[in-house]
Amino acid sequence: MRAFGSDNYSGAHPAVLAALQQVNADHVVAYGDDPYTASAVETLQKHLGCDTHIRFAFNGTGANITGLSTLLRPWEAVVCADTAHIHTDEGGAAEHIASMKLLTIPTDDGKLTPAALAPVLDHYIGFEHARQPRVVSITNLTELGTLYMPAEIRALADYVHSRDLYLHCDGARLANAAAAAGVTLADISGNAGIDVMTLGGTKNAMLFGEAVVFFGAAAETARDISFYVRKESAQLASKMRYLAAQFSAMYAGDLWLECAAHANAMAHRLATGLRAAGADFAYSPDGNEVFALLPHAVVAPLQERFHFYTWEERADDIDVVRWVCSWDTTADEVDELLAAIVAVL
Numbered sequence: 001m002r003a004f005g006s007d008n009y010s011g012a013h014p015a016v017l018a019a020l021q022q023v024n025a026d027h028v029v030a031y032g033d034d035p036y037t038a039s040a041v042e043t044l045q046k047h048l049g050c051d052t053h054i055r056f057a058f059n060g061t062g063a064n065i066t067g068l069s070t071l072l073r074p075w076e077a078v079v080c081a082d083t084a085h086i087h088t089d090e091g092g093a094a095e096h097i098a099s100m101k102l103l104t105i106p107t108d109d110g111k112l113t114p115a116a117l118a119p120v121l122d123h124y125i126g127f128e129h130a131r132q133p134r135v136v137s138i139t140n141l142t143e144l145g146t147l148y149m150p151a152e153i154r155a156l157a158d159y160v161h162s163r164d165l166y167l168h169c170d171g172a173r174l175a176n177a178a179a180a181a182g183v184t185l186a187d188i189s190g191n192a193g194i195d196v197m198t199l200g201g202t203k204n205a206m207l208f209g210e211a212v213v214f215f216g217a218a219a220e221t222a223r224d225i226s227f228y229v230r231k232e233s234a235q236l237a238s239k240m241r242y243l244a245a246q247f248s249a250m251y252a253g254d255l256w257l258e259c260a261a262h263a264n265a266m267a268h269r270l271a272t273g274l275r276a277a278g279a280d281f282a283y284s285p286d287g288n289e290v291f292a293l294l295p296h297a298v299v300a301p302l303q304e305r306f307h308f309y310t311w312e313e314r315a316d317d318i319d320v321v322r323w324v325c326s327w328d329t330t331a332d333e334v335d336e337l338l339a340a341i342v343a344v345l
Contacts, residue, residue, distance in 0.1 A: 002333050003307035006203075007173075007288060010326035012246075013205035013259060019249035020207070023241045032056070032240035040244035043251050044199070044211060047185045053219035055212045055226050056243040060172045061090045062235035063198040063210035068135055069098045069233060070226045071166050071196060071218060076134035077101040078168070079120060083110045083143045085170055097233060101131040109283055110142030111152070114159035121163055135196075136160045139170040140177040140188065144282075145289030145322075147180050150192045157193025166218060167193060172200035172210070175260035176287040190215040196222070201246060205259040205327040209243040259327035263288035266325035266334050273338040277345055282311070282320040290323045298344040306337050 003009045028034035041054045048054075057063040064086050068078055078094070080087055082104040086094050094100040103124065105116050117136060124130050138156065140148045148156075153169075160167045169189065171177070174197065178188050189197050195218040199211040212230070214222035230236050237243050250256040264287050271285040274292055282291040294302075296317045299310055312320035325334070 002329075004323040004325065004329075004337065005307045005309055007263065007324050007326045008203060009307075010205070010328050012207040013249075013255065013327065015249045015255055016206055016246050019245040020242055023245040028241055030238045030240070031236060032244075034241050034244075036241040036248070037244040040247040040251075043248050044213070047251060048199075048213055049186060049190055049215070051216070051219060052190065053214040053222045053226065055222075055230050056237065056240060056247070057198075057210050057212055057230065057233075057235040058208060058237060058243070059235075060085070060170070060198060060200060060202065060210050061093050062233055063212050064090070064137075064168075064170055065093060065098045065233045066226065066230045066235050067196040067198060067212045067214070068094070068100060068137070068168055070214070070222050070229045071168075072098075072100065072134055074099070075132055077103050077124070077131035078135045078137050079103045079105065079112075079117065079133050080137040081105055081107045081110055081112055081139070081142070083107065084137060084139055085143055085172065086137060088143070103131070103133060109146045110139070110144035111146055111148060112136065112138055112156060113152075114156060117156075117159065121165075125163065133163075133165060135166045135168050137168040137170060139172070141173040141180070141287040141289065145287055145291055146284050147177055147286035148188075149181055150183055150187050153188065153192035153194065161193065166195040169194045169197035171197045172203055173260075173287060174199055175204045175256050176264055179257055179260040179264050180287045189213070201250065204250070204256060204263075206246045206250060209246055211247060260288070263325045263327050263329060266329040266331065267323070269331060269334050270323060270325065270338065273334070274341065277338070277342045279341070279345070288325045290325075292321055292323070293318050294321055294341075294345075295319075301344055302340055305340060
């Protein structure tokens with residue numbers, strides 16, 4: 001099956017599978033005290049800075065919980081967009097596993113701004129009957145496929161820090177964001193003021209695994225407690241080398257960028273063809289996701305041939321549909337989808 005339903009549908013890059021085979025020999029110390037994990041941390045620090053503190057986790061939900069829990073005290077809360085993955089698509093894990101309170105803000109494009117944050121923070125901070133905001137969480141790319149540029153993150157970080165809060169980034173598609181912005185991973189994360197982030201691997205050609213990355217003062221806090229938080233969050237892999245080796249394969253060179261840039265390019269090809277066919281977009285197709293507006297009547301026939309999701313059914317018989325391109329999506333597959341869309345339109 002070839003599908004446009006999610007970048008989770010794609011397989012792993014051959015180089016990742018080869019790296020797993022290479023470390024699948026002999027015995028090494030468990031729980032991350034092995035040379036493969038140490039090497040992977042050093043590899044990521046070359047991209048993100050040697051003063052970072054990095055922990056590997058199984059999946060995005062667990063990585064988010066590990067990163068956020070490390071910085072939160074029991075009476076504190078996380079502020080996020082109402083479309084945030086931690087709020088809409090993680091099964092209440094933040095509340096159930098970590099007892100977090102999420103304070104959500106409506107947005108038009110999935111992106112938070114200082115202006116949107118100000119009234120929420122003013123309302124809650126110092127009010128003893130409410131959970132106190134401690135972390136502001138963004139997602140890049142957002143759940144609506146939109147991109148935070150480094151300058152936008154810096155403006156947000158400066159405001160968040162002025163309120164004595166941390167800035168967290170769910171970076172499940174951070175590689176796609178960096179590729180779309182044409183910047184380094186550091187420029188779109190720590191250099192822009194982010195305190196803690198998840199660096200996604202699963203959506204960008206890895207088999208499984210995410211990294212939790214702490215910057216600056218947050219890194220100092222994390223060095224003391226993140227090991228315990230990760231274990232408590234059920235994210236400590238005993239055979240850590242299999243998580244770590246994948247990051248080494250992806251980030252020792254430019255493979256991470258090649259895969260993300262290709263996925264973005266396929267989505268751009270799709271968006272360009274849709275514009276030529278007269279289709280409109282629900283949100284700006286900045287990375288590897290395309291959210292388009294289609295008449296409700298044509299969606300089901302297309303879904304019989306191509307697997308993708310209806311994101312929203314609107315009252316005017318217009319659906320918002322989502323197509324996601326992956327590291328292994330081909331131009332021929334995009335063109336076949338485009339031809340089918342043009343035919344039904």
